[in-house]
Amino acid sequence: MSKSKVFNRNCVWITSVYGLVATLAGLAMAAEPILIAGTKPELLQEHGAGEGPAWHPELGLLTSGEGNTNRRDKQGKISIYRQGTGSNGLMFDRQGRLVMCEAVRRRVTRVEPDGTVTVLADSYEGKKFNQPNDLTMDARNRIYFSDPRYGDRTDMEIVDPQGRKVEGVYRIDPSGNVTRIITHEVDRPNGLVVTHDDKYLFVADNNNDTVGGARKLWRFELNPEGTVDFGSQKLIHDWKSTRGPDGMKLDAAGRLYVAGGLNKPNLPYETAETPTAGIYVFSPAGELLEFVAIPRDETTNCSFGDDDLKTLFVTSGGSLWSLRTTMPGKPVWPAK
Helix, strand or coil: CCHHHHHHHHHHHHHHHHHHHHHHHHHHHHHCCCECCCCCCEEEEEEEECEEEEEECCCEEEEEECCEEEEECCCCCEEEEECCCCEEEEEECCCCCEEEEECCCCEEEEECCCCCEEEEECEECCEECCCCCCEEECCCCCEEEECCCCCCCCCCCCECCCCCECCCEEEECCCCCEEEEECCCCCCEEEEEECCCCCEEEEEEECCCCCCCCEEEEEEEECCCCCEEEEEEEEEEECCCCCCEEEEEEECCCCEEEEECCCCCECCCECCCCCCCEEEEECCCCCEEEEEECCCCCEEEEEEECCCCCEEEEEECEEEEEEEECCCECCCCCCC
């Protein structure tokens, strides 16, 4: 037998083995319980938690709601942490600094240790952003954020050369440089997350106030320089005519927890023949492993917290819920 044939046979065998290993790993993950036995969604508070949960090991949980950034301390006491921020997505960077999508002020900011606010990005090519919505960070401390526009669209400034309004995804480098990495490849980007190995960027595509708008979860391969490979775009899940995906987080095993869905119709834009609001758990490969219903519209975001990072906090219709998971989360900070 020629060397080339032996090489080809070995390649086929190696590929088959790796394929089998991946399949078995996926089956094992699917068989693992997602929630601690007996866990059901627990209502923690009725207001102040519209979006953006982020856990701090000393402060407790921060949320966005009622125009402020709010705090729920580790004893359950609720207070206003920063007033009038108009924030949405929240995240702590690797130095423990709070990074916020200030949707009302149309900017992304960072709160420094002394309490001062640094504006990381408020415009692109001289034009104001739409409504920075959610954000994530890669291993190189580059921040990615989505910039959709919900509601009134009359004052949108960012357009493409053809004059079409742009609802994009942007990257902020540690140097401060801002680059748009997604322009029209998704309909209306919302939640997003970079995988632990920087290999993929997941983007929630949630055009929920347009008849026929996208309600999809996409995955892109992320290039080393922080751009996406458009040819790699893969549809992970389609919510079709109900409410689509919103915020999302990863656990330590790389499983994706996505907030989305709707319990009551919002006609004519969103149908809900059956309740779909809750947390959708996907494997790293994109298989739907579990759905956990949240009995409140609209399920908007989630974050891992508590000392063991095994509590999934869920924001839904301004209320806050919790679930106990078998696997801890893996936020950028605090790192476990």
